[in-house]
Amino acid sequence: MRKFLVVLDDSRECLNAMRYAALRAAHTGAGVQILSIIPPEEFRHWMGVADLMRAEARERIEAHFEVFAKWMRDKQGVNPELVIREGDPATEILAQVRADTEVGVLVLGAGTEKSGPGPLVTTLSRNSGSLPIPITIVPGDMSKERLEAIT
Numbered sequence: 001m002r003k004f005l006v007v008l009d010d011s012r013e014c015l016n017a018m019r020y021a022a023l024r025a026a027h028t029g030a031g032v033q034i035l036s037i038i039p040p041e042e043f044r045h046w047m048g049v050a051d052l053m054r055a056e057a058r059e060r061i062e063a064h065f066e067v068f069a070k071w072m073r074d075k076q077g078v079n080p081e082l083v084i085r086e087g088d089p090a091t092e093i094l095a096q097v098r099a100d101t102e103v104g105v106l107v108l109g110a111g112t113e114k115s116g117p118g119p120l121v122t123t124l125s126r127n128s129g130s131l132p133i134p135i136t137i138v139p140g141d142m143s144k145e146r147l148e149a150i151t
Helices: 013-028 047-076 089-099 119-126 144-150
Strands: 001-005 031-038 081-086 103-110 135-139
Touching: 001 013, 001 089, 013 031, 013 047, 013 103, 013 135, 013 144, 031 047, 031 089, 047 081, 081 089, 089 103, 089 119, 103 119, 119 135
Parallel strands: 001 031, 001 103, 031 081, 103 135
Antiparallel strands: none
């Protein structure tokens, strides 16, 4: 079974990437793997409470994931899996792609700000020639109707 890997974060463009991954998975009989990354800088200055902060971060991620998972299950018939990693986002995405050979496509949402599409899209697209899988970049301002039409 092929999986679409999509990154769960607090960006607005994450929503379109989630929609795209779920719709494509539903139409192709694939799965969805949702990856959330806890950046290491969240714990650096608070070594004494790092475990508590890590647990709270995981709880927030799991609650956020469940919103998307419920929609995917109820509307698309897709049961996503959650993976949580800690570290640099680009490094952890690449590590997850290499760790799970069933991941066939990385789906990223592109930001619509004047500063560019976002750090993940910029970093990973620069290195796309050496990636073991293709990247699909979903425009952050694409309408829900347009997403449904192209998937």
